[in-house]
Amino acid sequence: MKKVVPFVILAVLGTGLGLLIWWAFREKPVDNPGNTEPEMENLDFVAADFLPTFDINEDLQVTFDEFKERYGKGPLIFHEENGGPALSAEQAFKRWDRDQNGVVDHEDLKLIDNKAWAAFQAQAEKRGLRARDWNGRYLMLNEHQDRTYETELGALKRKEVPYAGRYWKPKYLASWVRVVTPKNETVEGYGSHNNGKLFLLTPDAKLSVYDEDEVMASDLGPDTPQMQYARGITSTPFDDTQGNLELAKKCAAWGMAKEAGMLCARVLVFDPHNEAALKALGYRLEGDRFIEDK
Numbered sequence: 543m544k545k546v547v548p549f550v551i552l553a554v555l556g557t558g559l560g561l562l563i564w565w566a567f568r569e570k571p572v573d574n575p576g577n578t579e580p581e582m583e584n585l586d587f588v589a590a591d592f593l594p595t596f597d598i599n600e601d602l603q604v605t606f607d608e609f610k611e612r613y614g615k616g617p618l619i620f621h622e623e624n625g626g627p628a629l630s631a632e633q634a635f636k637r638w639d640r641d642q643n644g645v646v647d648h649e650d651l652k653l654i655d656n657k658a659w660a661a662f663q664a665q666a667e668k669r670g671l672r673a674r675d676w677n678g679r680y681l682m683l684n685e686h687q688d689r690t691y692e693t694e695l696g697a698l699k700r701k702e703v704p705y706a707g708r709y710w711k712p713k714y715l716a717s718w719v720r721v722v723t724p725k726n727e728t729v730e731g732y733g734s735h736n737n738g739k740l741f742l743l744t745p746d747a748k749l750s751v752y753d754e755d756e757v758m759a760s761d762l763g764p765d766t767p768q769m770q771y772a773r774g775i776t777s778t779p780f781d782d783t784q785g786n787l788e789l790a791k792k793c794a795a796w797g798m799a800k801e802a803g804m805l806c807a808r809v810l811v812f813d814p815h816n817e818a819a820l821k822a823l824g825y826r827l828e829g830d831r832f833i834e835d836k
Contacts, residue, residue, distance in 0.1 A: 589651045592638060596646070603647040609635045641675055643695075649675075669830055676781065676812075686825075686832045687814065690807040694780050703775045704804040705732075706747035714743045715772040722758040732768065733759055767796035775801075783812050787819060794822070 596604040596612055612618065613631045620634040621627065629637070638646045640653035640663075653659045653675065662680045666673035671682040674691060683691055693709075702709035719733035721742055731744035740752045740759055763769070771793060778785040790805035806819040813819070814827060825832040 589654045592646065592651060593648075603645040604638075605645055606631075606635050609638075609646070642672070671830055679781075681811070682830070683811065684814075684831050686807075687811045690811050694808065694811075698780060705743070705771075705775070705801060706745055707800045707804070708747045710743065712772075712776050714741060714749065715776070717764075718762045718766045718768040718772075720760045720762055721752075723752065724756045730762070732772070733761075767792075767798065771796070771798060771801060780808055781812055783809050783816070787816070790819070790822065 593602065593604065595618065596609050598608045598611065610631045613634060620629045620637065622629065635646070636642075638650060638654070640650040640659070659673075659675065659680070662682075663673040666682045669682065671684055672688045674681040674683055674688070676691075681687075681691075697703070697709040700709070700711075702711055703715070705715065714734055715732045716734040717732065718730065719742070720728060720730050721733065721740070722728050729742070729744060731742045733743075734741045735754065738754050740754050740757055742750045742752065744750070771789070774789045774792070778789055780786075786805045786808045790802045790809070793799070793802035793805065803823060806822045809816050809819040810823070810825075810832070814830075814832075820827060820832070820835075823832075824835050826835040827833075
């Protein structure tokens with residue numbers, strides 16, 4: 543029995559020495575080198591997992607309400623970069639909503655992998671501007687520009703065009719008519735017909751509906767300024783700076799001030815230095831901001 547003891551001691555010492563060597567030469571964890579992507583507690587979570595995880599109604603986009611319903615369940619907690627604290631649902635959703643339009647869709651997921659966009663966004667934030675991606679064209683917008691951008695983008699999705707300070711379906715701009723109403727009032731506006739009804743859109747942005755047999759309507763022809771505007775606005779894209787500026791000049795000559803202003807606001811989204819558009823809206827450009835030129 544006494545002969546066994548030295549061997550036991552040697553075995554213990556050998557095991558201890560082996561542990562010390564392993565501890566000294568083990569592979570050290572590498573610090574995060576500064577990853578700019580959203581970091582997740584679940585390290586296997588990637589951008590491609592986002593829609594399958596959070597798109598509850600499967601319409602290929604995630605609203606904040608959908609995101610909030612599942613965020614924080616299980617390991618799905620996103621963190622500040624470089625291992626920082628966990629993000630609230632609002633903070634985490636903002637990280638994924640890269641174009642900041644209120645939903646996360648495939649466009650946002652593409653932007654997450656776009657380092658050039660990330661750098662552009664960072665530069666815009668430093669200047670206090672909003673970064674926007676218009677069909678691959680990066681824009682830095684001040685508050686005036688971004689308000690127009692948001693409004694026009696919504697109208698584009700609804701397939702509407704500007705008129706009288708608001709946005710309308712082109713069908714309401716069918717013809718320019720003079721109408722005698724049931725109250726024997728004579729008014730002019732855009733007229734369109736549907737199922738025995740006359741829809742009359744007047745320059746004060748009021749849409750009235752009459753029974754066709756209760757009114758007298760006369761079409762004033764295709765060459766009125768209003769019909770020229772209707773043809774021009776339905777064929778001029780939001781980002782056609784020159785086309786919008788030319789149509790704005792015509793509107794000013796026709797006395798259509800509201801329409802001219804809306805078109806000039808379009809121009810300034812893509813060309814903030816445009817002197818004609820700035821002057822028409824009563825602005826001057828100081829740095830990145832539009833200042834009222836009093």
